[in-house]
Amino acid sequence: MIIVHPEAFARRPSCVLLDFDNTLYSYDICNLAGMKAAATLAQRLLNLAPVDFDQCFRDARTEVKTRLGATAASHNRLLYFQRTIERAGFTSQPAASLQLEQAFWRAYMDAMELYPDAMAFLNDMRIAGIPAVIVTDLTVQIQMRKLVLLGLDRVVDWIVTSEEAGGDKPDPRAFELALAKFGGVEGDIWCIGDSIENDLVGARQAVGAITLYKVEGKPTRPASDAVDAVFANFADVRQLFASQNVRK
Amino acid sequence: MIGQFRLDKIALVTGLVPRLVLAILVIPQTHTQWFLPFLTAAPSHGFDPWTGFLSNGGQSAAFPYGFLFLAAFEPATWIGALLGGSYGAHIGLALAVLFWEFVLLAAIVGIGGNQRGAAAARVYWLSPLPIYVGYWHGQLDVFPAALLVLGFFALQHSKWKRSGALLGGAVAAKLSMAIALPFVGLYLLGRNRLHPYALRVSLFALSAISVFLLPFALSPGFRTMVLGTPETQKIFSATLQITPELTAYVLPLVLLALFYWAWRVRRLDFEMTWTFSALAVLALFLLTTASPGWVMWLMPFIALHVARGGFMHRIVIWVFTIAYMGLNLLQSTGAVLAFGPDLTVPFVEFVPGMRSRAVPIIETILLAAGIALAVQMSFSGIVLWPFNTASRKPFAIGVAGDSGAGKDTLVDALQDMFGSAATSRLSGDDYHLWDRQNPMWRAVTHLHPKANDLETFSRHVLTLADGHDVYARQYDHGSGRAGRETHIPAREIVLASGLHALWSPQLIARYDVSVFMDMDEDLRRFVKLWRDVTVRGYPPQKVVDSIARRSADRRRFILPQARNAGVVFRLEPRHPSTIDDPQRPLNSALLRLVVTLDQGMSFDEPARLLIALCGIYVVETPLEDGRTEVLIDGELTSESVAAVARRLVPGMMDFLAVEPKWHPDMTGIMQLVILYELDNVRRKRASAA
Numbered sequence: 001m002i003i004v005h006p007e008a009f010a011r012r013p014s015c016v017l018l019d020f021d022n023t024l025y026s027y028d029i030c031n032l033a034g035m036k037a038a039a040t041l042a043q044r045l046l047n048l049a050p051v052d053f054d055q056c057f058r059d060a061r062t063e064v065k066t067r068l069g070a071t072a073a074s075h076n077r078l079l080y081f082q083r084t085i086e087r088a089g090f091t092s093q094p095a096a097s098l099q100l101e102q103a104f105w106r107a108y109m110d111a112m113e114l115y116p117d118a119m120a121f122l123n124d125m126r127i128a129g130i131p132a133v134i135v136t137d138l139t140v141q142i143q144m145r146k147l148v149l150l151g152l153d154r155v156v157d158w159i160v161t162s163e164e165a166g167g168d169k170p171d172p173r174a175f176e177l178a179l180a181k182f183g184g185v186e187g188d189i190w191c192i193g194d195s196i197e198n199d200l201v202g203a204r205q206a207v208g209a210i211t212l213y214k215v216e217g218k219p220t221r222p223a224s225d226a227v228d229a230v231f232a233n234f235a236d237v238r239q240l241f242a243s244q245n246v247r248k
Numbered sequence: 249m250i251g252q253f254r255l256d257k258i259a260l261v262t263g264l265v266p267r268l269v270l271a272i273l274v275i276p277q278t279h280t281q282w283f284l285p286f287l288t289a290a291p292s293h294g295f296d297p298w299t300g301f302l303s304n305g306g307q308s309a310a311f312p313y314g315f316l317f318l319a320a321f322e323p324a325t326w327i328g329a330l331l332g333g334s335y336g337a338h339i340g341l342a343l344a345v346l347f348w349e350f351v352l353l354a355a356i357v358g359i360g361g362n363q364r365g366a367a368a369a370r371v372y373w374l375s376p377l378p379i380y381v382g383y384w385h386g387q388l389d390v391f392p393a394a395l396l397v398l399g400f401f402a403l404q405h406s407k408w409k410r411s412g413a414l415l416g417g418a419v420a421a422k423l424s425m426a427i428a429l430p431f432v433g434l435y436l437l438g439r440n441r442l443h444p445y446a447l448r449v450s451l452f453a454l455s456a457i458s459v460f461l462l463p464f465a466l467s468p469g470f471r472t473m474v475l476g477t478p479e480t481q482k483i484f485s486a487t488l489q490i491t492p493e494l495t496a497y498v499l500p501l502v503l504l505a506l507f508y509w510a511w512r513v514r515r516l517d518f519e520m521t522w523t524f525s526a527l528a529v530l531a532l533f534l535l536t537t538a539s540p541g542w543v544m545w546l547m548p549f550i551a552l553h554v555a556r557g558g559f560m561h562r563i564v565i566w567v568f569t570i571a572y573m574g575l576n577l578l579q580s581t582g583a584v585l586a587f588g589p590d591l592t593v594p595f596v597e598f599v600p601g602m603r604s605r606a607v608p609i610i611e612t613i614l615l616a617a618g619i620a621l622a623v624q625m626s627f628s629g630i631v632l633w634p635f636n637t638a639s640r641k642p643f644a645i646g647v648a649g650d651s652g653a654g655k656d657t658l659v660d661a662l663q664d665m666f667g668s669a670a671t672s673r674l675s676g677d678d679y680h681l682w683d684r685q686n687p688m689w690r691a692v693t694h695l696h697p698k699a700n701d702l703e704t705f706s707r708h709v710l711t712l713a714d715g716h717d718v719y720a721r722q723y724d725h726g727s728g729r730a731g732r733e734t735h736i737p738a739r740e741i742v743l744a745s746g747l748h749a750l751w752s753p754q755l756i757a758r759y760d761v762s763v764f765m766d767m768d769e770d771l772r773r774f775v776k777l778w779r780d781v782t783v784r785g786y787p788p789q790k791v792v793d794s795i796a797r798r799s800a801d802r803r804r805f806i807l808p809q810a811r812n813a814g815v816v817f818r819l820e821p822r823h824p825s826t827i828d829d830p831q832r833p834l835n836s837a838l839l840r841l842v843v844t845l846d847q848g849m850s851f852d853e854p855a856r857l858l859i860a861l862c863g864i865y866v867v868e869t870p871l872e873d874g875r876t877e878v879l880i881d882g883e884l885t886s887e888s889v890a891a892v893a894r895r896l897v898p899g900m901m902d903f904l905a906v907e908p909k910w911h912p913d914m915t916g917i918m919q920l921v922i923l924y925e926l927d928n929v930r931r932k933r934a935s936a937a
Contacts, residue, residue, distance in 0.1 A: 102885070109861050110891040141863075149860035149895075 001229060001236035002219050008210045008228040012244045014187030016125055017178055017203055018156075019169075020136035020143060022194045023214045024118045025150065034108030038081065041103045045096050048088050060084040070171065072163030075138040077101050105142065114150050117234035122155040124238055131185070133178040135203075137162040137169060158182060169195075170202025179207055192237070201226045212237060263373035267349075267383055271342035276386025276583040277592040279338050283388065286311035287325040288337050290318060299469030312477035313388070314470070316421040316460050320348065320391045335586070345382045345390055352394040356548050358401045359522070360555060367555035368548075375551070377543050377569055384583055385576065387541025392422035397548045400525075403432065404518045406906055408445045412452025419453070420460035424545070427503070427532055428525035429453070434510050435521040440669035440739060441905055482536040499535040503528055513630070515639045515740065517902045523629025526553070527622055534618040540576045553625055561624055568617035575610045634934040635902055642672070643903075643926055644713040644742040644758055648749035648809045649765030650802055651694070652776025654819060655745040658765060661915045662743055662922060667905030672712045672739045676746015677723045679705040684728025693794075695801035697748055706752040709744040712736065713758050725784045740903060750809040760929040761922055764813035768820040774827040775834060815925060816844040817918055822881065840881040841914040843921055847874035854924050857896055858917070862888040880917055889916035896920065897927040 003009060021027045035057070039050040048056075060083035068074035081100040085093050125132045132155065136143055140161040147153045158181045165174035179185055191209035193199020203209035204226050212229045213222060219230040231237055286301050293300025297318065302308060311317070321344045328340020356372055357365035372378065381387050399414030415432060418425040436446035464470040486498035510516060510524045526549035533542050550568075554561050582591040599606075630636060645662065647655050656675075663671050679701045682688045692699045708718045719733040749755070750762055767775070773795060780786040780794075810816050819839050821827050826838040845851060855866040855878065864882025871877055889910040894901070900923055910916055 103887075106861065106885070106888055106891055110894070145860045145863060147860075148856050151856075 001231040001233075001240065002221055003229045003240075004221065005228045008188075009240060009244065011188050012128070012241070013130060013190040013210070014185045015131045015133065015179070015182075015189050017133050017135050017175065017189060017191040017207075017209060019191075019193035019195065019199045019214075020134050020146070021138070023192060023199075024152070025112050025114050026216075030108045030111045033111035034104040037107030038100045038104040041100055042084075042096075045099065046085065046088065046090065046093075052088065053084065056084045056087040057081075060087050063087075070162075070168035071166075072137065072139045072161060072168070074168070075162075077104050105145075109146065109149055112146065112150060114152075115234055117238060119151070119155065121234045121238050121241070122152065124241055126155050128241075131157045131182050133158040133160065133181065135160045135169065135174050135178045135191075135199075137198075139163045169198040170205070172202065172206035175203050175206035175209070196222065196224050196226060200224075259370050259373060263379075266379050267346060270379065270383035271339060271346070273586050273588075274384060274583040275335070275338050275586060276384060277581040278386035279341060280334075280584065282307065282310040283321070283341060283386070284325070284334060284337050287318075287322055287341065288329050288334070290322055291326060296467045296469060298464075298473045299467050302469045302472060308473050309477070310473070312474055313422070314420060314461060314474050315464055316395075316417060317388065317391060320344065320421075321388060342383060345388060348390045348394050349378060349382065352390055352397060352548060355394060355397040355401050356551055359397065359404060359548075360552050364552065364555045368551040371554045371565075372547055372551035375547065375569065376573055378547055380573060380576065381541050381544050385540050385580055386583065387539070387544065389422070389539075389541035389544035392418050392425050393544050393548060395421055396425050396428060396545070400428075400518075400522060403435075403449070403521075406445075408448040409452045412449035412454075413456045415449070416453035416456025417460060420457050424532060424542075427528045430507050431510055431516070431521050431524040431528065434507075434524075435516045435518070438511075438514050438516050441667040443669060445906070482538075483532075485537050486535045499531060502531045502535060506531065509630075513636065515635075517633075517635040517639075520630055520633055520636060522549070522552075523625055523633070525549070526625055526629070530618060530622050530625070534615055534622075540580045543572060549625070550621070553621070553628070556628060557624065564617055564620045564624060568614065568621060571610050571614035571617055575607065575614060578610070579607060632934075634899065634930065637936070638930040638933045639740060639903070640933075641715060642713055642738060642740050642742050643760045643929065644709065644744065645922065645926075646709075646749045646755060646759040646762045647743070647745040647765060648747065648751070648763070648806075648813065649767070650772065650806045651747065651798075652772050652779060653765040653767045654775070654817070655749075655765050657915060658763065658817070658918055659743050659745045661911045661919050662741070664909035664911065665904060665919050665923070666741045667908070670739050670903070670905065671741045671743055672736050673743045674705070674708055674712065674718075674720060674736065674745070675723070676700065676705060676744075676749055677725070678721050678730070679746070680723060680730075683730060693798045693801045695747055695798050695805050697751055697805055700746075700748060702748055702751060705744075705746065705748070706755050708736075709742065709755055710758055712738050712742045712744075714738075747806060748809070750812040751805075756812045761815065761925045762813045763922065764810040764816045766810060766816055766818040768818070770824070771819060771821050771827055771839075778834065814846045814849060815921060817921075818842040818844070819914060836913045836915065837883050839914050840879065841917055843878040843880065843917075844871070845876045845878065849876065849925070849928075851876060851878050851921075851924075854892070854896055854920055857892045858884075858920075861892050861895070880914070883913060884916060886910040886912045886916060889920060892920055893923060897923050899930060900927045903930075 018024065035054070039053045042048045042053045043050060057080060061080050064076075064079050064083055065074045073079065078097055078101045081104070082092060082097040085096055122132055134147065134152070134156050136159070138161060140163050143159065143161050147156065147159065158178065160174050160178045160181070162168045162171070162174060165171065165177050167173055179189070189203070189207055189209040190212060191200060191203035192212045192214060193203070194214045196213060200211035200213060201224070204211055210228050211226055212231060213227045215230055215232055217232060219232050222230055229240070285306060286297070289301055289304065289306070290297035298311070301310065321341060324340040324344035324347070325337045326340070328343070329337035332339065353369050353372060357369050359365065360368045378390065382390060395414055395418035399411050399418055402411035402414055415429065419429065432449070433446070436442045436449060465475065483499050484497050488496045488498050488501070490496060506524060506527055513520065516524070526546075529545050529549060532538070533546055550565060554565050577595060579594045581594060584590045584592060647658055649655050659673065663673065680694060681699055681701055688699070694700070708720055711718050715738045717735060717737045720736055721730045721733050724731050744755070750764060756762060776795065777788065777791050780791040781788050819841055822838050822840050826835065843851070851868055855868060858864055858866050858880065862882065862884040864880065864884055867879045869877045869879070887910075889912070890908070893910070903926070911919060
């Protein structure tokens, strides 16, 4: 763990805002599993070769994102798959789109595993009475299913999705809504996320959060000044928090 | 797929530095005297390096290994020799050892899984034993150990052909590795569900042995150096003098005892097979004049054992390690320091009397630690192992309910899940007292207990549940007559279904899971009519009359059995239109399920997983009598059911078919519910042990 601004961690936080996807579990592994399942099904249903499916999917996602902008719906896999099928030369195929979406999420969720010590860290927060809020993009239905699957609903106090807030991060509304849910907070706010721009800069600008950047592999000192600490393992964040308890 | 290394940086460096330092600074006597002369000369001897080496005056003990060893160590040694002469060849050989250590580490991590694998990797990597063996004493035994563990890893993941080839390769590389094969054989043959794969593993193992061993047996040099090595006689080195005329070989005796134990246990899962193999290798190590390198065969077993255990495991391993290191530093050959003194002569040579006093003391300590290790392994990996405690007796599942309520559908689904090779199935229909044409049926219905031989049914179920075969008649629904007695072998899961499966108090007490199949009455009439007319070929009016005639007995004898059930499944149509056309087959996706669970039985975890993974509707309601009612509605695929099962009951996976068939929709939910209840029974049996 690299503490870029040690003075930012002189006190215990009063609340913790957490990004979800790729911060608490590995998005890439799950997405890969989901895409593999969808591609296999597309070949069976539509005789669409995996390489063509991948290309159509990439184009479809770009198109949907461009058209919808930074909204929750722009992450909707059902839209992606609908457009994937259409771009592959078929008319809209609602049944196939739904099947692809279900296959994707089933395989995606089947591969989901919390990062080591992530649950222990959230338990630390719960025991210390520090509210933990998930602030995440995407639609609430699928995010809630993921939370329940990982058992996070038992340790996280609140959840804010971009569908609820009205815009994707770094839209300040998401962070403001997170604090508003429990009546605001006095003291330091930690924001933990894997995107400097969307999570950390967004939270700093919206609510003045102290920022912890979650990375894969070896942490390196970031170029951005918006990052107060970089870490790869939640064990390090637990240790940081424990040392604050000692100081307190 | 082999698991990722999960060594943290400090552990990696801590283990790597002494290896590299020793590789650079130390040239073991085994390298200079044996391996390097052979390996550097091998390329010039063509296809038969053994004969060529001997004909040029080489020592027969220089390389007592076959083709696979040659392939594993020759390339790096040859490249090293090209770049740096004899010192380069030594470095090349040492780096090849390091490479095979990484392979072995990966296999250990793969077998242990995330947490245990990571801990085992740390134990292995930081233990002084592999460092001493590989880089001070200079042995190459890491290679057959790696092949053996890779073979086990493939076995664990049902990669049958690969497992056979790797295990056979391990034996071809080092004949001693064959010591594990009998236990792999028992693993595959002891459980019916694995029988189909036994032949595949055997064929590939034999092929690997044939390809990598037999052709070379034609070489005189190979026969002298590899097959004629005095090490093969070590199995007979320990003897037990029972009387002056009666002598027994200790190691074969112990191995036979182990084999007998494994055979009596009957059902081995992977962990137990691994532990029996560990005990056999440990016996080989302790009860022979073991070469220092043989401890490498033990290392994977030790590492995974310590990774599972607590303080006492670590104490025993430390004593074992210190004794082994002390013993071998004293009496085994050492190495030449690349830029310093010659330390090849065993230290014991310098201290008179040490060989007669100190060495036996250390050997005794090593033997004691080894026996303690064997006891620990036996308890944690066999005697108290959850699979063993859970599978000593079959799981018995009783399914009662009225005709057409879905008993057979459920039992079929359970058989699909566990595999027909693992299930003994008894149907109450086979115990009707009279054939269909018998006039007695005018007086009583099939639903009356007196119309059935419930005593024999109970005896048969209890006998199967006790692990013994039975002979039972089978009713032919086509002819309406009882057939001849057929042999029903006792298997891991006993499935007893029938109108009165929950009638006998003895049976109710014995069942691990007791299920009552209820059904919405309109739905039941629809299903019964459809099945009896379409499948069994009865006239429709006869079926309708039969339903009406049976209704009193149904209320009197069948429905009360629901009180004896731990789980009641009630299927309902989501909408009446689902069953309004008797000509149309039932669409199971249009049904919903109400599960009533006995007091104290929880459904929280399955409910959460079903909601999260499958996105279906699950609502739990506590009833006034203490039971819990769960309403489940929604469509789900068999893949979703499989995904829930993997997360919900990982401990039950060893009891399922190698490729379990999961059902979609509500039948899949029933599979999950019963599996979940059996998992609770499994835990209970384990804690009771």
